[in-house]
Amino acid sequence: MSKPITASDKPLLSVRDLRKSYGDREILKGISFDLTAGETLVLIGPSGSGKTTVLRCLNHLETPSGGEITLAGDTVGGSYVGEAARWEPMSETKLALQRRKFGFVFQRFNLFPHLTALQNVAIGPRKVLGLSKAAAEAKAAEQLARVSLADHMDKLPSQLSGGQQQRVAIARALAMEPRLILFDEPTSALDPELVHEVLDVMGALAREGMTMIVVTHEMSFARQVADRLIFMANGYIVEEGPPDDIFSAPREEKTKRFLTHVLNR
Amino acid sequence: MSIDWAIVEMAIPLLAEGTVMTLRISALAAVFGLLGGIALGLISLGGWTWARWAVRAYVDFIRGTPLLIQIFIVFFGLPMTGFRLGEFWAGVIALSLNSAGYIAEIVRGTVGSVEKGQTEAAKSIGMTRGKILLYVLLPQSIRPMMPALTNDLITLVKNTSLLSVISVYELTRSGQAIIASHFVPLEIFALLAIYYYVIISALSYISRLIERRVPAW
Numbered sequence: 001m002s003k004p005i006t007a008s009d010k011p012l013l014s015v016r017d018l019r020k021s022y023g024d025r026e027i028l029k030g031i032s033f034d035l036t037a038g039e040t041l042v043l044i045g046p047s048g049s050g051k052t053t054v055l056r057c058l059n060h061l062e063t064p065s066g067g068e069i070t071l072a073g074d075t076v077g078g079s080y081v082g083e084a085a086r087w088e089p090m091s092e093t094k095l096a097l098q099r100r101k102f103g104f105v106f107q108r109f110n111l112f113p114h115l116t117a118l119q120n121v122a123i124g125p126r127k128v129l130g131l132s133k134a135a136a137e138a139k140a141a142e143q144l145a146r147v148s149l150a151d152h153m154d155k156l157p158s159q160l161s162g163g164q165q166q167r168v169a170i171a172r173a174l175a176m177e178p179r180l181i182l183f184d185e186p187t188s189a190l191d192p193e194l195v196h197e198v199l200d201v202m203g204a205l206a207r208e209g210m211t212m213i214v215v216t217h218e219m220s221f222a223r224q225v226a227d228r229l230i231f232m233a234n235g236y237i238v239e240e241g242p243p244d245d246i247f248s249a250p251r252e253e254k255t256k257r258f259l260t261h262v263l264n265r
Numbered sequence: 266m267s268i269d270w271a272i273v274e275m276a277i278p279l280l281a282e283g284t285v286m287t288l289r290i291s292a293l294a295a296v297f298g299l300l301g302g303i304a305l306g307l308i309s310l311g312g313w314t315w316a317r318w319a320v321r322a323y324v325d326f327i328r329g330t331p332l333l334i335q336i337f338i339v340f341f342g343l344p345m346t347g348f349r350l351g352e353f354w355a356g357v358i359a360l361s362l363n364s365a366g367y368i369a370e371i372v373r374g375t376v377g378s379v380e381k382g383q384t385e386a387a388k389s390i391g392m393t394r395g396k397i398l399l400y401v402l403l404p405q406s407i408r409p410m411m412p413a414l415t416n417d418l419i420t421l422v423k424n425t426s427l428l429s430v431i432s433v434y435e436l437t438r439s440g441q442a443i444i445a446s447h448f449v450p451l452e453i454f455a456l457l458a459i460y461y462y463v464i465i466s467a468l469s470y471i472s473r474l475i476e477r478r479v480p481a482w
Binding site for chain 1 (some may be wrong): 400
């Protein structure tokens, strides 16, 4: 399943020594990894390990406390200037331009409750990309069809099931034509019988070559869809590699214990 | 105690004239106050720090001083800045400025309490703060704002009576004129109370109708 990655491939996303603290509490203690275009990376680990914080730092929903994130060669959120390498954050407008290159799918969907499914997806192309109303809605309809929701375009989020809402949220991210999509536990808030419809959509995106980083507790999804797996604990990357290797022969004791625990649930 | 019914009969149409003026002033001040209040409220949630502080100071002044004083300041202050607008517009402006201060607080409180995930989702598709406020947070806040806005409108209508001090010929002032020539204070003030009560009951009713028509999700 994993795609061939050649040495000439420059990473699309590069994360170096990413750190995040809240007061004295250090949540991320230096995270580094690369991501190649088309790759699907899955982050697993016990709760509190910092997986979600990594995602939220990537598109600066949280401001990192240190380190550097580069997307297609551009540093995200600001730049290091001068000999002292002082961090200089960029303006909100510039940051917004960078943010839209990252799609983000939230655990609790965060759809706009006052807008229909179609409007939820169209509002980005319309108000951010500046498309005409007709063009934005055509684009939105196309993305909703892609997540099999063509029949529900005019419904409000409150009239949709959790699985449908999460698929609208995926369509909303797709409509911005992001370079990669970040999924933050996208199925954790769903009833068990609705989980598969969201995972199916994500699997299809991965096969189509969308670049994705997924934080999830769905181990079978991780095993089947991930090109690469990162296991995190206590703010560190403990182990990373192809999912089959990690699942069948984890090198680290912590990984072993975690996998034994979640797979025997 | 006897009630002078002849006076009451004579006063009813005279007070109706004052009522028209009260309604005109209320309507104008409500529109200006609402627009100004929304603008100030959004600014106080926006990105310009200095503007936020200016709004803060403005709201503090409006809340911290009596409306009567604010009316006098506008009435005597405006001509000094070169605007000769007369008592009607001085009254409308004073009430609008006052109402805008209170509505700014309502807007700030309601829009600011929309769930954080909404802002994050809007950011994730590349929206900047102004667009987030305008297209995501404000539309969701309209319904929850309605009861507080209705309260503010009711207060505004009652506050128009204070404009009698700058001789705007509104409801209260028209009653005072009758009292001055016939000396029947009880009858007239009782009538005035009824007039205000009816106006405000009607407004509350209309506002409830509107509130029910604003969509909820």
